[in-house]
Amino acid sequence: MALAGVTVSIEAVHENQIQEVTLDGQEICVPPLSMSECLAKSAQKIDFAEEDGEEKGKTTSEEETEAQEKESSAFQPSLWPWDSVRNKLKAAYTETGVLLDVLNIAKEKKYMVLAHVQQDTNEPKSALQILAKKKAFGLQSISSGLSTAASVLMGGADRLKKSQQEIGNRQQTEFHFELHNLRQNWRLKKVGNSIIGDLSYRSAGSRFWQGGTFEVTKNTMLPSEQVEGTNTHSALEVVIPSELEGSSYVQVEVKHVSESTGLMHATLKLPNSFGKYPADAHWQTKLEVAQNVLFCKELFSQLAREATQLKSSVPHVVVGNQIFTNIFPSVQLSIILCHATGKGDEKSQPRPPKVEHNHVLEHSLHQLLREVHHKTLHLDPPHPVTATFGMTKRRRLAGPSGMSRADLKEMSESETLLEQIIKQARHEVLRVRTMTTIDRLASTIPDPQIMAHWSCLNSSLQSNVKIIITSNGYDGLRLTWQSLDLEIGTDSIKVVTKDRRILMLSFLEKELEDLIRWQVSQHHISLSQNLARLMGWQILSYNGCSGVGEMEDFATASSIQLVAPNNDRMLSIRSGITSGLHVYLKIDSKDSLDPSLTALVDPKWLNLSGTFKEIDMEQIDGRNFAAKLEFIMAMVKQKR
């Protein structure tokens, strides 16, 4: 570098033009121009009025020449500062020429984009003021020309927009537009002159025989003829096959046979409002309702077919549009297809007594059928792609992985919809029964407290509940809890107690009630046991099934004998399920001692005598048994 000599770089003086000098001497500089601003400014310097007719052609013809022109002409104003004044007469003519040019340039976008100049209108204006004297006329003519051109353009654009909108508005109510909408939601095809649509679930995997074709026609009624107030007028009408008209649903009921005697004629009466929808309803609602009808029909026919095929000890009954099946003795599940044609042929039927419609089961029925649909379509894709198609991945791997016979059998088993819904219904009945039984017992047995903790995660066939039996005020003492876990299945309840005893209960509520009552009686004994231990009393004996005393209706009573720390008081507690709770106290008195035994020295022998007397627990102060017992224990001990 150094050898090459000193390099001298030349650059423009970094100095900005002073726009204004304020009174305090501060100079306000004009900010340096950016490249585009520079171009815009130099463009403005061009006095278009100067150009003559010859140049016009050039400007429009070529961009580059124009640019050159601009550069060369950029200095013209300074060369000919006063010429604009002289050429006033010529100006009017030139102006129109310029306008033409500008319009040409503006119209054909390839020459020039006007946006930049417009953006800088403020800046040029200040420059304009400075240069006003010099070339006010020329610049004004340009700006006015531009603004006229702009307004013309804007006007045109506005008109175009407006007309576009008008077209759109008009089309909205038109047939083709509607058809377009319809096409986006439903399957349509054109057959001959008519348009046929399909609302069946076939494309979603259904294999139901009944088709769901509908026809699309033009609504000939004019909007003006329409009743006012209905702004849902559409230019399109759908014609739905008569068997899919109206609306329907599948009613699922679980009832006790004993309660409703005339079971077979418990045909469904529909609420009058049901099944009717305005005749001029929008096609979308019409189609949706019709599709629902088809779905319900498929669901019902599937269930009916299964009901007739399924072998069970108590056969399922299919009568007309009803399926009856016994899920438990004297508990019946009925599935009824309700289809109201909504044709006004409804006789004023008397409203039936409100039968409880099980929405949950209805919903799961729908879900089950949809699952079937889904499965017919969504097969496991084969990997590698040449592998047999139509098997699940598990089945495909069954051979190579050496799957056992049991697994294969399990895999090939599948349940019908009816079986599944029966199972769900059973579980539902069982769960509700359990719930009411627990609640009833909890409210009727004040002491001890029975608490039920239902788990929040349930499946449709299983739910869990924990029952905890405590005494109020003593629940901090965890040992005295009696707790059990009920797993409610489809036709039985599995009970696990805290000491890991497993009991299987059938669907009868009585069994659960007995179990809880038994646990309650057990709770009393175990509570006394623990209380005694804490109070320093000794446990003499514990009998889980005492044979003496009143007979219980079921199970056995249990009893416990406690002795005070000083061996002179004894408590005997007997807790029976039906006989209730009895507490006996023995206080030995030396006076009542057999005089012949006075010779005995050891005082412990003195304790042999005495009789047990029952304590009236009602009279003892205390909120519940635990408190009363503690009170008795404390009192008896204290007396010493």
Added chain:
Amino acid sequence: MYMDQLNQAVKGGIAPFHEYLLQGSIVDSSKDVLVHRLRGLCDNADSNPEAFHDHEMIFSLKGSPQQQPMTVYLRHSLIQTDCWHLRYVGSTEFGDKTRQTLVRSCVDIGVSDSIVKFLNEIGFKLEYEFVAKGYFFHKGRMKVTVSKLFKMNIQGDVNNIDPLTLSCLVELSVVVPTGQEQVGEDMKNFAEQLKPLVQLEKVDHRRQQQAAT
């Protein structure tokens, strides 16, 4: 029932299944259009097309001239890597010109991963191998695959691959138990719907081979 049929077939030593096949090809640039069309035509239009990525090895057993050579096709999925699939394809039934599609007997066997070693040890030799990537569609039981074939630069290395051609192989196939003839008609109809994009035809492999040699 299925088992009975199978056992019979196994005892008789005949393949109980027939494959109906139509083939065609499409240039890469139009592949997306085809995939789009197939999504619309096939089941599960709502979900994305199922991609696959397989490694295929072709083994053959050649003995003395008195022995008929035997070729098996082994495919290994590179997506579900525990899936190996061995395929034996019988001779094509050409006798019937009226048939719409190519029909051949085939045996599809799922196998465990020791298969390569097994084949090698009983005398099979690897003829060639390639990697196929593409999309899988189905309509009913019809399988449609659009696959791009890649040649492997190093034997056994499924990652070092180069595309074989600038087009994709399109196959429409159904495997059914012997004696279901109406499938061909369905396939033909389906192929019609893809017509301008891809021409699915029954391809005479034997003639092709002869032409090549």
Added chain:
Amino acid sequence: MAENQTESLIQAIRCTQKLRASVANVFQSLADGCPVEKDNAVAAIGAFQESLLVVYNDFSDVEKVSSSLQPLSSVTPNSIYLSIDPAIDKLPVYQQIIQSYKWSNKVSDLAGYAASVMEPHAKSKRTTQYSSAQAKKVKRISPTGHAVAPTAVEACIARLTQKVPDISMKITHPLGSHAVLQLTLGRILKAQLALRGLIIERVNVRGLTETNLDESQMELWSRSKYDVFQKVTESATAAVLHFYFPHNAEMSLYTFLHWFQKFRTLFSAPCQKCGKHYLNGLPPTWRDLRSTEPYHDVCRQ
């Protein structure tokens, strides 16, 4: 000086009251009015003048007194008047404080003794329904183990993972926010633990190789097909009941897991009672709740 100040203040207040009374009097009389009679008029005017005079006097009194008052600066804090208080030295405050301090010390000591004496009893009994104040207090801490934020659950599980190294845990949220723990115990078994917050609601134990038939069915609900795991499930359910501390859910979860990890030796540990592995087709499927030693179902009592 302060004395004077207060006195003059009091006087000022008094004067003001007086003024107020006299003014009220004037107005009262004006309001009452008077029967206008000729001879009466002069007297009435005189009385009115008199009462006005009283007002004037009172007012001048007030003015006089107020002038003697010093204006209080509003900025001065009240503490400044502490100096007004009598000298501390002259008061027996110190002794009094010492005494009360000693007394309170004694109380706290005695309370400590009492607490230690009463503790075994207190622990054993009641959430004291007798001392109602305390009972109320106890009642207010209701169990919160069921309502724990998912993030807190995750943090707790992370802690437990370190404490119980034998079990590998995975949290899933199959239905809503409540977590289901997937436990894998060595190469022996896996288990699903449905949690509500941190409270265990359900346990299901299955074999390591048992897979789900289809994805839609949750593993939590499908019972194991092996007898042994069904038995273990029952044992675990009973243990959940046993290790249930509603007030300390994390502890109950930990104690349960600690107990549960002993099933690592489900197939390999012999029964503590009969010394054998095999009994009626099953290995020992019970682990003692305290000692965690293995027992056969029938050997445990």
Added chain:
Amino acid sequence: MGVVCVYAFPVPEGKSGQQVVDSLQKQVELLGAVKTGNFSVDCETYQANTQAGTLTTTPQRLIHVLHNSEQPASCFSVLDTGTTLIADVLFDVLIHKLTSGKAGKEAFYQQRKGSKMESKGPRYELSDFIIKIGSVSMASNFKGILVEVEYSPCSVPTECWNLMRELMQSFMGNVAETPPTLVKNKMDNFYLPGDTINQYLEHFTNFRKQTVMGQPIR
């Protein structure tokens, strides 16, 4: 897949195989096991077709093709090198293709004459245990007794060996003193379906050898 132990149960002198099987059955039933049908494991052996010519490139391999009724969807093929292939049952078709000549051409492999062996008998379930008492026959000649005990919940032999031994010894006595060699070699690994087949194959081979030893070569 549980752990499986297969033992050859000796038939004492002077007793027929059927008698031993009967007494075993009685023992197992006494333990409380419930009969749940029958089972069978069969084995067919193929060898390279050497008659086809001297130019053959086929290695001299034996292919044993086995089926186990416990895995009805699978077909097991074991080579004399130990390679075990598990495949769909359709693999039989391929084996058939390999062994049958077509259009006057020779096949690559051929079936060994009289090599088909089978173990058949009742299948019992006792809680999670599956017990199978099989009588082995080769070309319809009684060869011996194979007792198979499976403990399905556990798939690692070390874990449950003691448990299994206690059960097995209760009806088999000292036969089940140690795990079968194949199981012993992989005590700490997961037990796989192929291992059962290999145990059976080993026993079959032994039976075959005994036959060869016992009878002079024809």
